[in-house]
Amino acid sequence: MNKLIRTRFNCCTDINKIRERVRVKPEPVGLLSVIDPLIAAESLADTLMQIYLPNEFSLNFIKEMAGRASLHSSKLFTSEAGYVSQIYHPPEVEVSPVCLTGLAGVGKSQTIAALRKILPPPMDFTCDHYHGAVKLISHWYASARGKAGGKQLLTDFVLGSGEPSGRWNLSKLLVESRRRANRDGVSLVLLEETQHINTGLGASKVTDILLTMAAIGPPMIFVSNYSLVHKLLRRNSEDKQRLLSEPRIMLPDHPESQDWKDYVSECIRVSGGHIQVNIDDLAAELYRSTFGIKRLAVQILKLAYIECRNAGRESVKLADINRAYRSTAYSSNSKEVEELYLQALHPRTTGTHLDLRCPFDLPADKNSNVVKFARADRDHRVNATVFDSALRSNERAAMKHIDFIPGDASSPPKPARRSPVPRVSDEETAKTFHELIDSITPLPRPKKPK
Incomplete structure (x- = not known):
């Protein structure tokens, strides 16, 4: 195989290069005092949200996942004959996905976005088996939000988003996904927002999607909050052993770090x-x-x-x-x-x-x-x-x-307590009731229908 294939992931495993490529340091905000306070605060928050400084966990996670992708790519392209063979006869390989979990808002999605920046961009690949070039793709990315099941995700990979699956069943879609993943050199599968899957069928729907994606073959990462992992822990042992054997827990930074x-x-x-x-x-x-x-x-x-x-x-x-x-x-x-x-x-x-x-x-x-x-x-x-x-x-x-x-230490000011409603006697209550009745104007009597 050519040199570009062998050096495809070389720049993805150096910590210093990863840090330089993924960190985001936006420009400071301008003068906010001339803007309405609420609009100015929103502008400040939008700029602060753009900040991304990868911590030690994120850097090590990106390096590890890029290394796994590099290892899978080297297995795909050991030789031209082996590469072509895996296209026409894709092996049935089921991987144990990596579960990236943590508290909501801790930075999991930003870490996945940084990982996608590090992975190599699409590149053209030529070999004697093809007339022309094949576009190699380093990874497949999908969001599980709103997906009906594993079949819909495979349909998006194979037929494209929005295309009807027609008479494709899950078995044929899985075989075709393996074939195209091997042909396009897909070395990593990323599945995000798994906690937002419609919970109409409970954790069974999530399990179906995750196991289907893990059966494609390349290394896989799925991102989830703690709430979904607690549901998966209540599944049978065969599901837990497949889905939760490779957890990566993203904790908040230490206060003195x-x-x-x-x-x-x-x-x-x-x-x-x-x-x-x-x-x-x-x-x-x-x-x-x-x-x-x-x-x-x-x-x-x-x-x-x-x-x-x-x-x-x-x-x-x-x-x-x-x-x-x-x-x-x-x-x-x-x-x-x-x-x-x-x-x-x-x-x-x-x-x-x-x-x-x-x-x-x-x-x-x-x-x-x-x-x-x-x-x-x-x-x-x-x-x-x-x-x-x-x-x-x-x-x-x-x-x-x-x-x-x-x-x-000073406590916030307490709201003023309303004065209690004064008690009234039964005579005063009856008098007020009669006054209210007398003040109501009686409605006119309805006319008889002709």
């Missing part, structure tokens, strides 16, 4: 001066408010910017993040963050919120840093509460004026 600090520093840079907080303080406060989930970090910075504009300022301070955490728009997320901290401090294997609980057993060192951070944060807030309670009223007012309440 360099990856998290780099991400927070990039958020400050992209904000264009609209976030005026010390990086160490912001890193700690953001992690405390989001559990290291970057989708939530973008949302709370957006809400914090709205808070600062409502206060008549143009840049976010630490107190704005505290107020954003207690805002109505963030209330559903704050409850999930508190549940995640509760699970880290008091691990349980049963209970509610299975969508927030990792379905696999994790090594003790994976949670040690998070538990340490949660306990330190709890101690800090206790000390701040004690400090706040020791202040006099004039001292507390001065501290609030300069936004120097440690740990934001």
Whole structure:
């Protein structure tokens, strides 16, 4: 086989090259003070969402999956005779798919998008068996959202999206998919958004799709949240052994890791001066408010910017993040963050919120840093509460004026309680009832039909 085939994946397994090719550092936002606060906050959030700095897990995952694809490609193109043979007589090979799972918003889809950037682009391949060139494709990508089953996914690969399957049954589609995957040099199959599959048939539909895709032959990755994996764990052992034997768990960055600090520093840079907080303080406060989930970090910075504009300022301070955490728009997320901290401090294997609980057993060192951070944060807030309670009223007012309440120990103002409805006697109730009846104008009597 030619040299281009042998060197097809050479640039996909170097960590430094992967980092340079996949990271996204958008330009800082412009002047936002002249724009409506809500529109300006939306513009800031859109720019922050574009940030992608791959952490250590993402880099290693991309390198591993690219290496698997390279190994499969070398098996396909050992020789010209072997390549042609696998086109006309595709072997029946069923792989164990890799399950990429993690909390919602932790960055799984961004990692898959980065992996697709690394994989080689389509290239022309010529051999004596063909008249002309064949377009080689490094991977097949599909989204499971809204798919009726495995047959529909194979139909999209073989016949194209939107084409009717006609008289093709699942067996013929699977054979044709294997043949075309071998012909086009497909070395990786990616299936995303599996948790959004219509759950009309429960986990059986998801299992059917995953097993069908795994039967094509190339290495396969499917992306799922914890909620779907919990459902798959309740399947029979033959399904669990095939689908969940290769889990890759994407956890949030550790609060003291360099990856998290780099991400927070990039958020400050992209904000264009609209976030005026010390990086160490912001890193700690953001992690405390989001559990290291970057989708939530973008949302709370957006809400914090709205808070600062409502206060008549143009840049976010630490107190704005505290107020954003207690805002109505963030209330559903704050409850999930508190549940995640509760699970880290008091691990349980049963209970509610299975969508927030990792379905696999994790090594003790994976949670040690998070538990340490949660306990330190709890101690800090206790000390701040004690400090706040020791202040006099004039001292507390001065501290609030300069936004120097440690740990934001001050509780939010309680809404004014409505005065109770006064009790009335039976005579007053009867009198009011008769007055209401007398005030109602009687309706005219209906006319008799002619």
